[in-house]
Amino acid sequence: MNNKKFLRQCVSCRLIKPKEQLIRITKNYKTKTIQINYNSQIQGRSVYICKNKECLENALKKKKIEHYLKSELTENIKEELYTVLKI
Numbered sequence: 001m002n003n004k005k006f007l008r009q010c011v012s013c014r015l016i017k018p019k020e021q022l023i024r025i026t027k028n029y030k031t032k033t034i035q036i037n038y039n040s041q042i043q044g045r046s047v048y049i050c051k052n053k054e055c056l057e058n059a060l061k062k063k064k065i066e067h068y069l070k071s072e073l074t075e076n077i078k079e080e081l082y083t084v085l086k087i
């Protein structure tokens with residue numbers, strides 16, 4: 001059996017899903033800024049979130065991403081998340 005997937009937990013709904021179904025958001029350990037980590041090139045503390053509107057809105061409302069990354073989310077990154085999710 002060689003089909004083991006990398007599973008990660010959504011910070012919002014807590015469901016565990018294959019990595020490719022989630023968006024990775026990382027606090028860059030050098031610049032301390034929060035970035036969407038499209039290709040896992042950015043190193044730092046990360047959270048994962050489902051690619052759907054409900055999870056994003058719930059996470060933003062409850063400040064879950066801020067809580068885990070211990071940083072404020074800028075309006076820019078919020079807009080980028082909505083754009084990526086095509087909401």
Ligand SMILES: [Zn+2]
Nearest residue numbers: 010013050055
């Ligand atoms: Zn979710």
